[in-house]
Amino acid sequence: xxxxxxxxxxxxxxxxxxxxxxxxxxxxxxxxxxxxxxxxxxxxxxxxxxxxxxxxxxxxxxxxxxxxxxxxxxxxxxxxxxxxxxxxxxxxxx
Amino acid sequence: xxxxxxxxxxxxxxxxxxxxxxxxxxxxxxxxxxxxxxxxxxxxxxxxxxxxxxxxxxxxxxxxxxxxxxxxxxxxxxxxxxxxxxxxxxxxxxxxxxxxxxxxxxxxxxxxxxxxxxxxxxxxxxxxxxxxxxxxxxxxxxxxxxxxxxxxxxxxxxxxxxxxxxxxxxxxxxxxxxxxxxxxxxxxxxxxxxxxxxxxxxxxxxxxxxxxxxxxxxxxxxxxxxxxxxxxxxxxxxxxxxxxxxxxxxxx
Numbered sequence: 001x002x003x004x005x006x007x008x009x010x011x012x013x014x015x016x017x018x019x020x021x022x023x024x025x026x027x028x029x030x031x032x033x034x035x036x037x038x039x040x041x042x043x044x045x046x047x048x049x050x051x052x053x054x055x056x057x058x059x060x061x062x063x064x065x066x067x068x069x070x071x072x073x074x075x076x077x078x079x080x081x082x083x084x085x086x087x088x089x090x091x092x093x094x
Numbered sequence: 095x096x097x098x099x100x101x102x103x104x105x106x107x108x109x110x111x112x113x114x115x116x117x118x119x120x121x122x123x124x125x126x127x128x129x130x131x132x133x134x135x136x137x138x139x140x141x142x143x144x145x146x147x148x149x150x151x152x153x154x155x156x157x158x159x160x161x162x163x164x165x166x167x168x169x170x171x172x173x174x175x176x177x178x179x180x181x182x183x184x185x186x187x188x189x190x191x192x193x194x195x196x197x198x199x200x201x202x203x204x205x206x207x208x209x210x211x212x213x214x215x216x217x218x219x220x221x222x223x224x225x226x227x228x229x230x231x232x233x234x235x236x237x238x239x240x241x242x243x244x245x246x247x248x249x250x251x252x253x254x255x256x257x258x259x260x261x262x263x264x265x266x267x268x269x270x271x272x273x274x275x276x277x278x279x280x281x282x283x284x285x286x287x288x289x290x291x292x293x294x295x296x297x298x299x300x301x302x303x304x305x306x307x308x309x310x311x312x313x314x315x316x317x318x319x320x321x322x323x324x325x326x327x328x329x330x331x332x333x334x335x336x337x338x339x340x341x342x343x344x345x346x
Contacts, residue, residue: 041240042177049180053173060305073307077298078319081176082326085294088184089330093193093337 048091052084102313105320106249107258109292113241114262116285117234122270124230127206132223140227145263148235152242152256159247169304171244172297178240179293186287187327191334206230241293248300291327295319 043050059080064073121141129137159167188194210226238259246255299316302309309315 042174044181046181046184049184050177053176053180056176057169057173057301057305060301060307064302064305064307070306070308073305074302074309077302077305077307078322081180081294081298081323085180085184085187085326086330086333088180089187089334092184092188093334 046088048088049084052080052087056080056084100313102249102316103251103254105292105316106245106251106296107254109289109296110238110242110245110255110258111262112285113289113293114238114259115266116282116289117238118263118266119270119282121231121234122266123203124206124234125227126270127203128210128223128227128230131207131210132220136220136223137227140224140229141231143224144228144231144235147232148239151239155243156247156252156256159243160250160252162247164248165304165306167304168248168300171248172300172302172304174240175244175293175297176301177297178237179290179295179297181290182286183290183294183323183327186283186290187330187334189283190287190331191338193334193338245296248296287327291320291323294323 056077060073060077063069063076125137125141128140185194206226210222242255242259243252246252249255295316298319299309311318
């Protein structure tokens with residue numbers, strides 16, 4: 001007896017599961033690529049600069065938004081940017 | 095009629111134009127290497143497809159970002175520009191002070207030619223040539239897309255930012271086609287230093303705006319920040335050079 005497996009429900013179910021799996025793998029790989037891109041873009045080989053910018057935003061929030069010292073906030077931002085750059089260069093020059 | 099152009103618009107145009115020009119020089123070097131080695135058809139197709147994809151990204155995300163509340167957007171964009179700009183500025187200072195090798199377009203060209211020479215030659219629709227040209231233009235262009243979107247949207251001047259980037263693509267493309275392969279003569283490091291200073295200036299300004307700090311003179315302060323960071327960069331180059339020479343002196 002010859003059984004036509006081409007359109008059988010089992011085959012269709014297996015094909016369906018296969019394509020879902022392929023989709024999950026493709027989405028996973030896209031998400032991983034996206035995360036790697038942003039990690040390389042923001043952190044890369046200079047994690048100190050990323051940390052410095054996060055710290056700078058935190059200090060700026062404390063000074064300007066919490067303490068309402070808006071003028072001092074401007075000055076502290078510039079000073080912290082220069083400090084972060086100098087420290088990163090010092091690290092590179094070591 | 096006197097046309098009133100704000101200083102921040104001028105600085106924004108210059109920043110986007112120079113940033114785009116720098117990346118275009120790097121991308122064009124790869125396209126030239128592919129074109130000379132594998133033929134111009136696939137190289138130009140790859141470059142054109144990448145440019146179309148980048149333009150689609152700007153068209154897709156630009157209008158969407160415009161709808162985001164400005165205060166929060168400026169803080170996020172400012173922080174992003176600070177990270178990005180500080181990385182550029184750091185690299186440019188290290189190159190200017192001699193601690194890091196300068197970006198050599200001749201070396202990139204030679205490297206790409208060697209890589210492609212080893213690959214099997216293909217038909218007129220050369221897939222390897224297409225992919226290498228596409229990758230070169232797309233990856234270099236992504237940084238430009240981020241610069242255009244962040245600067246353009248924060249300043250509410252997306253059209254101006256896109257126009258500046260497009261102008262840079264046309265100018266560098268035409269000049270590159272005329273001088274062909276002489277892209278190493280472009281003062282890339284100096285341009286990178288200027289872009290780094292501008293990105294850090296915009297980053298500081300927008301972060302401050304997001305945090306509601308008080309900038310003396312409002313938008314004009316961007317010019318003041320550019321001047322301040324240029325002086326700081328110059329001082330840091332001198333400091334790193336002196337530090338490097340004193341270390342060499344001690345080693346001797």
